[in-house]
Amino acid sequence: MSTAYQQLTATFLRLSRFGHLSAIAGWDMQTMMPPAGSRVRGEALAELSVLQHEILTDKRTAALLDEAEQASLNDVERANLLEMRRAWQQAALLPASLVEAKSIAGSRCEHAWRQQRPANDWQGFAANLKEVVKLSREEAAMRADANGGSRYDALLDLFEPGMNSAQLDQTFGDLKTWLPDLLQRVQEKQAQQPIDFPLGPFAVEGQRQLGLAVMKQLGFDFNAGRLDVSAHPFCGGVPEDVRITTRYSENEFLSALMGVIHETGHARYEQNLPKQWPGQPVALARSTAIHESQSLFMEMQLGRSAPFLQLILPQIKAQLGDQPALDADNYIRLTQRVKSSLIRVDADEVSYPAHVILRYEIERALIEGEIEVDDIPAMWDEKMMAYLNLDTRGNYRDGCMQDIHWTDGAFGYFPTYTLGAMYAAQLFQAVKRALPQLDSLIQSGDLQPIFDWLQQNIWQHGSRFSTQQLMVNATGEPLNPHWFRQHLETRYLGA
Amino acid sequence: MSTAYQQLTATFLRLSRFGHLSAIAGWDMQTMMPPAGSRVRGEALAELSVLQHEILTDKRTAALLDEAEQASLNDVERANLLEMRRAWQQAALLPASLVEAKSIAGSRCEHAWRQQRPANDWQGFAANLKEVVKLSREEAAMRADANGGSRYDALLDLFEPGMNSAQLDQTFGDLKTWLPDLLQRVQEKQAQQPIDFPLGPFAVEGQRQLGLAVMKQLGFDFNAGRLDVSAHPFCGGVPEDVRITTRYSENEFLSALMGVIHETGHARYEQNLPKQWPGQPVALARSTAIHESQSLFMEMQLGRSAPFLQLILPQIKAQLGDQPALDADNYIRLTQRVKSSLIRVDADEVSYPAHVILRYEIERALIEGEIEVDDIPAMWDEKMMAYLNLDTRGNYRDGCMQDIHWTDGAFGYFPTYTLGAMYAAQLFQAVKRALPQLDSLIQSGDLQPIFDWLQQNIWQHGSRFSTQQLMVNATGEPLNPHWFRQHLETRYLGA
Ligand SMILES: [Zn+2]
Ligand SMILES: [Zn+2]
Secondary structure (H helix, E strand, O other): OOOHHHHHHHHHHHHHHHHHHHHHHHHHHHHOOOHHHHHHHHHHHHHHHHHHHHHHHOHHHHHHHHHHHOOOOOHHHHHHHHHHHHHHHHHHOOOHHHHHHHHHHHHHHHHHHHHHOOOOOHHHHHHHHHHHHHHHHHHHHHHHHHHOOOHHHHHHHHHOOOOOHHHHHHHHHHHHHHHHHHHHHHHHHHHOOOOOOOOOOOOHHHHHHHHHHHHHHOOOOHHHEEEEEOOOOOEEEEOOEEEEEEOOEOOEOHHHHHHHHHHHHHHHHHHOOOOOOOOOHHHOOOOHHHHHHHHHHHHHHHHOOHHHHHHHHHHHHHHHOOOHHHOHHHHHHHHOOOOOOOOHHHOOOOOHHHHHHHHHHHHHHHHOOOOOHHHHHHHHHHHHHHHHOOOOOOOOOOOOOOOOHHHHOOOOOOHHHHHHHHHHHHHHHHHHHHOOOHHHHHHOOOOHHHHHHHHHHOHHHOOOOOHHHHHHHHHOOOOOOHHHHHHHHHHHHOO | OOOHHHHHHHHHHHHHHHHHHHHHHHHHHHHOOOHHHHHHHHHHHHHHHHHHHHHHOOHHHHHHHHHHHOOOOOHHHHHHHHHHHHHHHHHHOOOHHHHHHHHHHHHHHHHHHHHHOOOOOHHHHHHHHHHHHHHHHHHHHHHHHHHOOOHHHHHHHHHOOOOOHHHHHHHHHHHHHHHHHHHHHHHHHHHOOOOOOOOOOOOHHHHHHHHHHHHHHOOOOHHHEEEEEOOOOOEEEEOOEEEEEEOOEOOEOHHHHHHHHHHHHHHHHHHOOOOOOOOOHHHOOOOHHHHHHHHHHHHHHHHOOHHHHHHHHHHHHHHHOOOHHHOHHHHHHHHOOOOOOOOHHHOOOOOHHHHHHHHHHHHHHHHHOOOOHHHHHHHHHHHHHHHHOOOOOOOOOOOOOOOOHHHHOOOOOOHHHHHHHHHHHHHHHHHHHHOOOHHHHHHOOOOHHHHHHHHHHOHHHOOOOOHHHHHHHHHOOOOOOHHHHHHHHHHHHOO
């Protein structure tokens, strides 16, 4: 007779197998699926999601959780049980009808958005988004009622357990006191430096080969993953089979290259999650922000550093040909170029937090019921002007319709980007302390000590520790935005 | 309160959604998945398969079937219910222990066969195959006891409902009276015609573009499907999103091209199945042989006809360049070349039925208990000599070990290839009667009347009629092998 805990591990292993199918079908939807597959795919994924929800919220699961919590468990089992309880509560709170309605409304909104965004069709988009917001508010209210805290906090907790809007208000509030000024000073400084832009066209196949070469340099395991193309780059799949994507433009190769480095950061975390607890929640990535810290560690801390740029410059020239703009100094200026722009995903790391804070403030107000969908464009315009000094009026396509997140109700996600950037800066600082010769290691291509440090301090732990404990263990302190500010000032205003 | 029939349609819609995920994950496994994903993908698909089996064999399903059969239903509902009962009985009849034992023995035999075949290791293979045959005999006995008919008939019925070995004996017996002689006469005639082989290399991208162009010509809906690459070409996915594959060799382009035409035949059937009964068995393809008739209609009847070859020759030259071997007459000889060979999958349409009849006779005797696994090689050698005049003694690799079908117990499948070829000939003959200007329509690229005929007579009906009724409605008579013989004699010996 197996114990309650053992029965739970069997249930979560079964759930992880259905999660596997969902992950692959979801990846396929973004990379491979022809348009006519959309409706039935959405229905199939919704059906699976209902099933997962049923299994998780089965009465027996609740009873087993109660029973296992009374049992004698070791630390890992205890951490696993905590994550099981979290997963159960997240699912059990919502009625199946709401889960299904959210899934269908999200699929519909996202699918239509693919046409509506290029057509700048805010009215069409808003109609679908209202349904998504309505259902997300219902969800938030139910979660907040059960756990305390605000409605928005309840959604934030889905992506970033342990974080809340009070701490975000403080952290982002601090950023708002110095970021716009820093942004202006950096742009003024850079305005005095000449910069040459590489001239295309850059063949897609060459860019793809370059991306694959850099993934290899960064330790991506091609035996357990792939690189493909999607409209909105992401890292999907399962730890044994990690699917990352990028998108190519023939006019410009840096976005795709930096996107590949970013997703490779996500992928290495996934590929190196602990294997000894198959299908268990404790073996999953700690949180969305920690996940983003791994991608931004690769992209921003490592990938845009001068020694890394010098390391990969020969590969760039080998795949795309040489030209004066690929002179090392100019190339470093290119990849460290700061310029306020409309599009979040194209933003540099200095202006990026402004994009995030703006979205955080809008989505929090939306979920808390302080504004309605129809209010979004005006609020967007106002904040873009205040934080980034940009006029977005009437330009929905490159304004409030630019992101996929809200289309399927992922409210509470955006803050994790900037939390991730701050964690990444703090982790890189700790790596610097651990590896005093870091710059020369990077420039010589010996990145293994960095990966070993990440493996030792982040990857191998899965969800064994809370985010805060993980950061304290790895760096000696909880989240400290000081390191992010210091990183930006050092890189962009000089030592 | 919904009726029993309505509840059944909901169950089968749900099953079809899980089937969708299984189809896409299965396609991905063959086309996209990196090696390390294999174990967890297998586990995820097995978990889904257990779930589908549980839903189908749930006690409530049986009770609902009984109840619905007493209800007043229209013709389509009645046909749907018949297919539901078939699906239920196929799943519910076998004890779980036998299903599991079959699955394990099949996996083991197939897995070992991948090494044993190249090693020509008949003894090793036979040991595993004996277990598969033993379990398949048990399955056949149970199915035969429940449904009447012989044991082999019970397995044949899984692929080709309504067919039995008495009819196959008669049909294939007739073929055996004229096929070996025809094969010899065709080869003698062709030996006197000079033939040039196109010289490669043929770039894969050019072949791919050619395949896409021909798919377009054949009406493949790219809004609802894709072309990709896999080691073993197949047609997968779901009707709204049909995935076909091929494989390319730079030395030779005809195999890939004809493979694409073949799979496009399967795909057009899938893409044009009825849409008004979503997720219902009556909306699925009629049978394995009718499916094959659609692929062979495209590949053999249409695709290798002189007017079609002339239609696509300019596209071939546009993608692969011109050369003397692409002269129209030579090219027609190439694609209509007949040559007895050891390997079924490489066989031309004249010798193919000999490969099938041989396998049919062996597998039927095996399932009926008239021979044992150890008797297979001698029987294979004798029949290869009698039907194809080829000596296979000692060459198990290219003899009785060449196919994957028996390794996991798919006895009863082989006959559907030749039934499909005969149905295709009969259907094409009916199209000729309906469209007197057929050759000039084809040569001018106006294929729509042909597709309209198939849509009208085959595709739109799904499983609404029995195979025999479908053929009678479409052609005025049940299966009549005369048309296949006439087709071969006309094409290969001249009018
Ligand atoms: Zn990311
Ligand atoms: Zn076929």
